[in-house]
Amino acid sequence: MDSPSEQKKLFNFTESKAYKEIYKERSILEIDYVPESLVGRDKQIQSIAEIYYPLGDKEKPKNTLIYGPPGSGKTVTIRHILNRLCSELPDVNIRDIIIPCGEHNTIVKILIFLIKGLGYEKDLPLRGVASGFFYDLFYELLRQKDYSLTLIFDEIDKIKDDSIIYNLIRAEEFKEVNGRQYIHIIGISNTDQFINSLGPIVASFFQPDTIVFPPYNEKQIIDILNNRIPLAFCPNAINKKIIELCAQLAADEGGDARRAILLLQAAGDMAIKTECNRVQSGHVPMAVDKINKDVSYRFVSNMSYGEKLVTLALIKTEKYLKPDKFVITGNVYKVYVDMCKKANIKPTSLGALSQKITKFNMMGILNATVTSRGRGGQTSEIIFINNPDFIEEAIYQDCKFVRYYNYVPNVK
Structure with missing residues (x-):
């Protein structure tokens, strides 16, 4: 065994000759890097900047929904504009918090994120406390500030309860904030379907302008x-x-x-x-x-047990279906029910399975195109966007799914 002085460094990544010959500043390639100029987004930059024009009259900006496919520059454009807003108008009386809804998707998680974003450093209860406690604390902290808030809900379609949008939008009306304070909302989504998923009351009060980002x-x-x-x-x-x-x-x-x-x-x-x-x-x-x-x-790490099972049923159906056949919701449901029987668990309904497939479609994992089957009603033709082998491999890391490793469904 080498003595400590003779051992080769274990953590010498950045000191290696190859690293020094490849990278000048690797962080420039990180997802949170905001460039000084953006390519091909002049129209969108102008449209988003116009959201804030009411600030010139000390009025509230317009609620807005921004949508476009993954990687079309939505979030980085927002960050770019907010940076310029702060540098060009340093005295403007508004601050922003960007909420990653993929991670913070419930009312309590979102409110805790906002509370921390306002500088609250004490520990917060994670269980046994109603959401009203977190609303009250958030509003109390905001009233102590001398600014209003722009809340940017990144991947807003992943929020599980849209009532939080309703409550935040009406904070002024409900006297939750100081006289000249307000809460302004920008939603970012990969699809244009989010607005259709809102309850009618929430949609009526949200009424966002829309800005589209093409690929x-x-x-x-x-x-x-x-x-x-x-x-x-x-x-x-x-x-x-x-x-x-x-x-x-x-x-x-x-x-x-x-x-x-x-x-x-x-x-x-x-x-x-x-x-x-x-x-x-x-x-x-x-x-x-x-x-x-x-x-x-x-x-896969963010999936529930039921979502993993549906995903595995999708993968198995695609793998063993004849090459000239489309994977449709009905095929997947039959395979899913059979897999549930093997695990001695009660299957969910066809409608609930379809909702999960819709969710995966919105997340960009697969394409699910709704088609008409005549008297058979509507179904979805499903295609994985990328090779699903890695997803299947990740699911098998959960020991509860190893039983399906050699499972071959009866599909035609």
Whole structure:
């Protein structure tokens, strides 16, 4: 055994020769980095800026819903505009909190996030306390401030109870805030269906303006990458071919610029892992596999038992259905019921299963297209956007699902 002085450093990632030859500033490729200029979003920047024009008359900005496919620049554009609002109008009497609704999706979780965002540092009870306690504390803290709030609900469609939108919008009317204070809401969603999912009373009070973000095209993605590369990578670490390959892959997958940036980062990491002093073409497919695996594990980790079972039924149906057949909701439900019997558990209804499939569709894991079957009513034709093998592998990490490893459904 080597003595401590002779041991090779275990955590020498950033000190390695390859790292120093690849990266200049790796954080430029992180998801929370906000560039000084944005590619192909001039129209959207102007539209979002106009939301805040009422501030000139000390009036409340308009509630707004921003939607577009994943990676179309919605969140980074909001962050960019808020940064400019603070720098160009430093005396403006409004602050912002961005709420990641994928993680904070219940009333209590959202309110705790907001309370912490207002600087509350004491421990909060997580159980046995009604939501009214958190509402009261949030409003009390806000009344102590001399500013109003813009609340940005990122992935707003993941909120489980839309009554929180109703309550926050009406905070002024209910005298929960000081005289000139208000709460302004911006929702960010991957689809335009969120507004249709709101209850009629909530929708009536929300009444947002809408701003649409189209997907990026390949040329725009190349420009986005070229803007970041000189800041993130050392000279000659990335060549034009790598940039075009990452842009093409991202454009083919719905114009997701964020995925292209993650691909570059993962490819750079793979170059370091293989002790290369520059990124090679072969590092890109390695990066694709790593990202797909990471996304799948993250997706599955947030699932309930029932959602995992439905997802596995989807995967098994797709895997064993004849190649010329579409996966439809009815097929999946039969497989799901059979799997429930094997585990001796009660299956949920077909309607509840369809709702889960709709949720997965909104999360960008699969495409579920509603089609008419004549007298048979409507169903969904389902296609996974990416190879589901990594999702299946992640599900099997939960020991309760190992029983299905060799399960072959009876599908035609």
